[in-house]
Amino acid sequence: MEKKKILERFLFPSVKVDQNDLSKAISGKIVLITGASYGIGECVASGLASAGGTLILVARTEDKLLALKKELEQRGAVVHTFSADLRKEEELGALFEYLQRYSLEKVDILISNAGKSIHRLVYDSLDRFHDFKRTMALNYEAPVQMMLKLIPALEEKKGQIINISAINVLLAPASGWAAYQASKTAFDQWFRCVSPELKARGIACSSLYFPLVRTRMMAPTAAYNDMPAMQPGQAAQIIFRAIINRSRIYSPWWVFPAQVCSVLFRRPWEYLMAANLKKKSDAKGH
Known part of the structure; x- marks a missing residue:
């Protein structure tokens, strides 16, 4: 266990940002976070709670969202929550209606964090095409639809889009990960293709390629239990640094x-x- 901790410190050095710098970058702005109820999204929401912005937290688990909202509001944060399964177009549409109803559609920062991971060999998937459809719907189609809706406001506000990607899309593919890696790579390519257009209009585009992060998404894969992984809080600090610097890319040093x-x-x-x-x-x- 101690060896794993040493390896984690070596592979994933700690990043700390100045809270004053974060407050300056966030104050008075609207930040929308998808996948906000657990893991990285929850840590980001918690870290931004006292920074002076307005948070819109989106996730499927309504009870968890409401509990998080209550906790953050007790710390002085302005928080809106919306429960939605972003794989479903009607629920994504309901989210946009909600944003318009409460004059929240002019988002300054979009943190696209929601994602689905699945590990299954192709010979175990011959009658499970729905696995591929669901993974592509959440990891590719949903963020594309969201960005198409929000780009005009982001241009007006000279805002920022932060895509929480994975190092898998940069490395050689691995068996069993066809659905996950294809969907993450699809959106990564889409985002990289449109980024020059968005940057030309004043929108900062940040692609953050995270390694394995110790969240509940990795729990179903038993082989990951003994592997070194980044902590959600570390990932949140990297996101905060990207907000402050409006940085283009992050990936581990290795x-x-x-x-x-x-x-x-x-x-x-x-x-x-x-x-x-x-x-x-x-x-x-x-």
Whole structure:
């Protein structure tokens, strides 16, 4: 356990931002956070509570959102919550109606954090096309629709879009992650394509490529329990720094050499994955 903690400190050095700088960057602004009820989203909302802005927290779990709203309001924050499954167009539409009704549609900062992870081999997915549809709906279609709605206001306010991405999209693909990696890569490419257009109109675009973060999303994958991971609070500090600096990109310091290895050792990597999967299949008698 101690070795894992040392490795985590090495791989994910702590980042701390000045609260005064954060307050200057947030004061008087409207910040919309998706996936706000747990994990990274909850930590971001908590960290922004005393910064002087207006928070719009969006997530599926209404009870958790209301409890978080109560907690943050006790600390002086101005908080609005909206419970929605962003995979469903009608609920996404209801969110936009809510924003207009309460004059909240002119968002200054959008933190696109909601996401779905799934690990399943393709031979276990032959009758589960819905897994791919649901993952693509939340990780790709929902943030595209949200941004298309909010871009005019973000341009008017010279605002910022922060996409919470994953290092997976920068590295060699891994078996079992087809639905997740395809959906995250799809939105990453979309966002990178439109970013020059948005920047030309004064909108700051930030892509944050996070490693494994110890949230409930990683819990179903037992193999992750013993792997080093970033804490949600660390991820929140990186988001705060991106808000203050309006920075373009974040990725861990070791991602670039990992990308080089992904290119140079693609064949051995694919061979080892196939050999390992065959060994497991043979052991099961398939």
